[in-house]
Amino acid sequence: MIPFVTGVRVIAGLELRQRIRGVAWWVLLGVFGLLALVVTLIVLWGVGGLTDGYRSDPVGNAVFSTIVYFVLLLGTLVAPALSGNAINGDREAGTLATTQVTLVSTTQLVIGKFLASWISTLAFLVITAPLLILSLAIGGTTPGMVAVSLLVLAIELGVIAAIGTGLSGLVRRPLFSVAITYLVVAMLSLGTLISFGLGTLVAQEKYEYRGASYIYDDSTGNSECVVDDTTTTSTRARPDYVWWMLAANPYVVMADAVPTRYGSGDDPNDLFGFLKLTVRQLQKAPEPIEQQDPCNYTSDRYPSGREVIDSTVPSWFVGLAIHLGLAALALFGAVRATRAPAHRLAAGSRIA
Numbered sequence: 001m002i003p004f005v006t007g008v009r010v011i012a013g014l015e016l017r018q019r020i021r022g023v024a025w026w027v028l029l030g031v032f033g034l035l036a037l038v039v040t041l042i043v044l045w046g047v048g049g050l051t052d053g054y055r056s057d058p059v060g061n062a063v064f065s066t067i068v069y070f071v072l073l074l075g076t077l078v079a080p081a082l083s084g085n086a087i088n089g090d091r092e093a094g095t096l097a098t099t100q101v102t103l104v105s106t107t108q109l110v111i112g113k114f115l116a117s118w119i120s121t122l123a124f125l126v127i128t129a130p131l132l133i134l135s136l137a138i139g140g141t142t143p144g145m146v147a148v149s150l151l152v153l154a155i156e157l158g159v160i161a162a163i164g165t166g167l168s169g170l171v172r173r174p175l176f177s178v179a180i181t182y183l184v185v186a187m188l189s190l191g192t193l194i195s196f197g198l199g200t201l202v203a204q205e206k207y208e209y210r211g212a213s214y215i216y217d218d219s220t221g222n223s224e225c226v227v228d229d230t231t232t233t234s235t236r237a238r239p240d241y242v243w244w245m246l247a248a249n250p251y252v253v254m255a256d257a258v259p260t261r262y263g264s265g266d267d268p269n270d271l272f273g274f275l276k277l278t279v280r281q282l283q284k285a286p287e288p289i290e291q292q293d294p295c296n297y298t299s300d301r302y303p304s305g306r307e308v309i310d311s312t313v314p315s316w317f318v319g320l321a322i323h324l325g326l327a328a329l330a331l332f333g334a335v336r337a338t339r340a341p342a343h344r345l346a347a348g349s350r351i352a
Contacts, residue, residue, distance in 0.1 A: 007104045011112025012119070015086070019120055032074060033127045039070055040131050060138035061145075061261060061270035067132060068149050069271055071125050072254060075157045076185045078124065083117035083164030084178030087338055088171060096338075106339040110169060110331055117161040122154060144259045149272070152257050152320070156250045159323040160185060166330025169338045188323070192249040199242030204235045212295050225295035236286065243282035247315040248322045252279055256316035266304035277305045280312040 002010075019025050043066045044059065087110070090096035099109060135141055164181040171177035208231045214223040246252050255275035263269030268277055303311070 002103045002108075004105075004108060007108030008112045008115065011099075011104060011109055012115040015113055015116030016119060019082075019116070025120075028078070029123060029127055032124050035074075036067060036070060036128045036131055039066060040134070060135050060141045061273075063138060064132065064135035064141045064145070064149075065258075065271035067128050067135065068153055068254070069251065071128055072153055072156060072250065074124055075121050075153075076160060076189060076250070079117070079121045079157060079160040080164045080178055080181035080185060082120050083114070083161045083168065084181040085168055085174035086113040086117055086165045087168040087334060088177055089168070089174050091172070092174060100338075107335050110165065110334045110338060113168075114162050114165040114331060117165055118158045121157045121161055125150070125153065125157070142259065142261060145261065145272070149254065149258045152254050152316075155320065156253070156323065159250075159327045162327035163330045166327070166332075166334040169334025170330070184326070188248055188250055192246055192252075196239075196242055196245040199245055200237045200239050203238045203241040205238055206233060206235050208233050227295060238286070239282040240285045243279065244315065244318075246279055246282070247319040249319065250323070251275065253316045253319040253323070255279070256314055257320075260306075260309060262306055266306040268305050273305070277308060279315075280309050283312045284308070 040063055043063050046062075087096065090099070100106070104112075132146075136146070160181075163184055164177070167177045167180050167184075168174065171180060210231050211228045212225050213228065215226055216223050252275065255272045256279065258272040258276075260268050260273045260276060261270065262273070268274050
C-alpha cells in the first residue's frame, strides 16, 4: 500500500492528463470564456457603466456578482458531465480493474477521481479571472465579498463534483449516473423553489378584517373615513413557515454568505444582496391584522433592506452543511460499492 496522498495524487494526475489531451476540453473553456465576456459587457451596458466613466459602486458589484453566479450556473451544468462517469466509465472501458490490482486503495481511487473532477470544474472559474479583476478595478467590491464568494463557489462546485463521482461508483451505467447527478442538481436548484412555492400554497391562515369607506360631507366639502361595522374573512400566505426550504438552494447559500454592500436608501446594490434581502424578507411574519387601522395605515411598516437583513437569521451554514453531507455520503457510498474484491456484483456488471 502506498501513502494516501501519493495515491490520490497519482489518480488525480492521470485523470487530469486524460482530460486536457482532448480538443473538446479546450473548446469548452474557450466557449465559456466568450460567454462570460459577453455577459460582462451586457451587464456593463445595462447598468450604465459604459456611459458613466466605469467608476460606480453598483457597476463593480453587479459585474462581480453576475460573473460568480454565471460560473455557478455553468458549473452546475458541466460538473455532472465531468464527474458523473468518473468510475463507471472506467468500468465499462475495462480499465477500472487494472487500477484496482495496483497498490492504490479504493479510497485513494475515489478521492483522486473526485479531485480531478473538482479541479476541472474550477478551471471555469480561473478562465474568468480577468473579468473578476475588471470588476475589482471598477470599484465597489470589497475584499471580504471576493474572498467569501469565491470560497463558497469553490465549495459548491466541489460538492457537485463529489456527488457526481459518488454516483458514478454507486450506479453501474454512466448514462444513468450522469442523469441522476443532474436530477440532484435540479432538486437543489429548482426543486427547493418548487417545494417553497407548494409549501406557501399549503401554509396559509384565515384572518378577519374590517374595511373602510370614505363618506363625502356636502356641508364641509371633506371626506371622512368610516370603518365598516362588519368583518370580512379571507386567507393569506405565510411564507415565514416554509422559507427554510430555500436554505439548501446553492444560489441562496451564495447570496446569504457574502457580506452585503448597501447603496442609496440602505438597500443592497448587487445580485447577492437583492437575493439575500428577498429570502430574509420571507422570514418575517406578517403584521397582525387586528393591529391595523384601515383609516390610519401608515407606511412606516416597511423597513430598509439593511434593517431587514440585520433583524433576520442567516441560513447559509445550514444549506452548506446539507450540501457537504450529501457529498460525503455519495463519496462514502462510492468507496463501499467500488471496493475490491467485491462481495456481490449486479447482473451484467463488468469485472475486467
